[in-house]
Amino acid sequence: MTRTYLDQTIKKLKDDVVMIEKMVSHATTKSVAALIQRDYERSKEVYLNDQEINAKRFTVESECLIAIATQQPLATDLRVLASILEIVTELERMGDYAKGIAKINLITKEIEETLPIIHRLEEMADITVKMLGQSVKAFIEMDVETARTLPAQDDAVDEIFNEIYTGLVENMMENRSLVSLANQMQWAAHNIERMSDRVVNICERTIFVVTGVMNELEESDDEWAIEI
């Protein structure tokens, strides 16, 4: 016995997850490139296109809820649909981070100074976008091994983030007129760093679908966590 309709619905929803991931990855790469190149037209495009990501997320969410209500999925089917609901929320937030970077470029338009260290944002974004693609692929293919190992790459993103952060603090200390711009750039770096954390959340969902166990991966811990 098969459940053709439910199987087709899940396949379509997985395809939609991949589509949103591509939209988010594109927005991220484009927003960082535009920020570094001070390309305001492209930033504007990213800023406005975020609406499409949001709309697609709501469509997927709605279709998931309809599938749950009408198909009454259980076990793996249910875990997949519940995870898709979670993952599209993560992706939508990542889209917001890209939009945020676009916004930073637009609101710092009048500032003439430049900060060379922000070129490193490109490297940071490249790793994050690559991780994002791999995490969604692992989800689609139910590749639990990749989902378990991928979060370790988050360390490289954190390392670059710390370097950028420290570099920007130094810039601010050396030249007070750079404070405003450097502060905005710290936010841009922070956005990418948060994206890589959300990639770890996607990996957690893959592990949940395959094993049924819902656990936070250690790598997703806040690197600035303090002992209380």
Added chain:
Amino acid sequence: MDSITNNQSSTDQFALRIRNLNVYYGTFRAVKNIDLDIIRNKITAIIGSSGCGKSTMLRSINRMNELIPSTRMEGEIIYKGKNILDTNIDPVVIRSQIGMVFQKPNPFPKSIYDNVAWGARANGFRGDLDLLVENSLRQAALWEEVKDQLDESGLSLSGGQQQRLCIARTIAVKPDIILMDEPASALDPIATLKIEDLMRQLAQNYTIIIVTHNMQQAARASHYTAFFNMDDDQAGYLVEYGQSDQVFTNPREEMTEAYITGRFG
């Protein structure tokens, strides 16, 4: 004839312990090698495809099966420290403590009052019969609907009300365990949900075992679920047993996964 007494510890975690149960109809083995511990004051659902021995096992628990000629049961069903399959245990006593609600509501062609009072009268009940009837109907969530028509025939009620009347009739003899064989399969969705709500309330005082084909019902209403399947020799056996939350979201066995997700067979 040995008797089942109430002085066995009722604080035991298990209301019933089934050990290596095999049930035969003539030479045909309908269920085999069942080991199952039924948790006290919880609802246990038994699910599985047609012919996998769910109802056979349920009927073994209060020895209804032996009303079918050539039935033979092996193994143990331990209830209050006694194996109720022992021939020296009186099945009538067992059935007074392990009641049963059937698929089709089957009220007696008597008044609502007499339906509920019937078992208590037969057992020589000497207390306040009116109070017993009212309490039983209240517990079955039927009192408010029938309190002004207790003299009317039980058959005049709707299907859902008739099933709750049968539950009231079962409760009135103060059972310990209530067996339910597809109790809502003949009812509409509203009446079904009422029965499920009622089961949840009853589970505070009774142990309930329900056989159901409706997986959503098992998922909604039960605390524990046992999945039965038919083996190559056509005998039913227990595939998986666990908390319903676990069985329906993350079953241990591939066969359970296939069955509950509708990819079975």
